[in-house]
Amino acid sequence: xTRIRPVRPDDHEALAEICVRTGAAGADATGAHxxxxxxxxxxxxxxxxxxxxxxxxxxxxxxDDAGVRGPRGYVVGTPDTAAFETWFAEQWWPARRGRYATxxxxxxxxxxxxxxYADARGTVPAPYAATYxxxxxxxxxxxxxxxGAGRALVERFCDALALxxxxxxxxxxxxxxxxxxxxxxRLGFTRLPSGSGEQAxxxxxx
Numbered sequence: 477x478t479r480i481r482p483v484r485p486d487d488h489e490a491l492a493e494i495c496v497r498t499g500a501a502g503a504d505a506t507g508a509h510x511x512x513x514x515x516x517x518x519x520x521x522x523x524x525x526x527x528x529x530x531x532x533x534x535x536x537x538x539x540d541d542a543g544v545r546g547p548r549g550y551v552v553g554t555p556d557t558a559a560f561e562t563w564f565a566e567q568w569w570p571a572r573r574g575r576y577a578t579x580x581x582x583x584x585x586x587x588x589x590x591x592x593y594a595d596a597r598g599t600v601p602a603p604y605a606a607t608y609x610x611x612x613x614x615x616x617x618x619x620x621x622x623x624g625a626g627r628a629l630v631e632r633f634c635d636a637l638a639l640x641x642x643x644x645x646x647x648x649x650x651x652x653x654x655x656x657x658x659x660x661x662r663l664g665f666t667r668l669p670s671g672s673g674e675q676a677x678x679x680x681x682x
Contacts, residue, residue, distance in 0.1 A: 480625075480632050483524050483531040483550065490547040491524060491533070492516035498615040501653040509590065510583040514576050518594055519613050522568045523552035523560075530555060532632050534616065534625050549616030551629040555642045557605040565598025604668060608644035608678040610637050630663055638681045646678040 483491070495516045499505030506512060524531050534549035554560035577591045605611070614629055637645055647665075649656045651673050661667075665677035 479535045480532050480628055481535045483528050483533050483552070485528075487533055487547055487550075488521060488524055491520045491550055491552070494547065494550060494615050494617055495520045497617060501650040502655060508586060510587050511576060514587070514590055517572050517575075518590065520550065520552050520615075522564055523554060523613070525568070526560065526563060527552075527554050530633065530636055532629055534620055534629065548620035549614070549625055549629060551612055551614040551633045553610060553612030553633055553645070555610045555637055555640055557602045557609055557611050557646075561598040561602050563598075564594075569594050569597065604646040604676055604678055608646035608680075610642050610645040612645055612647050614647075626659060627663060634679070634681055642681060644678060644680045646676060648674050648676045651675045 492513070496506055496512050497504050499515045499519075500508060505515060509515065531552040532550065533547040535547065573591075573594070576587065577595075602611075612630070612633055614626060614633075616626055616629075634645060646668070647660070648670070649660065651657070651670070657675055660677045663679070665679045668676040668678050670676040
């Protein structure tokens, strides 16, 4: 049986694996960077560390066809993007940058692009945050998709935000990920002006 529950510290390894296995516009990004730790250190683990109360997993009762048990998806995020990005820039990333931003660690342009993205976080006002102060990331493994779990995860996150008095949430998706774009349209997110290669979405909360 599928259930959604708050994230636990012992989920972090599974969260990192899901992030990598869905990190190429929804496809598997294993081996795409010099270290498979890079994407999780940017897009999932800092949220689980700072805001475990706003992070939820598709829980242990959902097993794959081989009978392997463990989280099959997650939603992570922050209720305050501006504060989170400052914390990321001042505390989280400096403690981890040395793992990746070295001549041996930067294998190609993909690594350099991700490191430049991380270095820039918190240095300029976060786009969309004035109107939609929260932001999220949601990922599910292929065997967990198409069953309503993604919608349930996002709604659980939005419910937590609304209880905290947060007025809106945004996210940025890969413009090449057609399935994700259609998913957010169905959930009532509004498409926002976006940079090249990406599509931003926003949703006001009651």
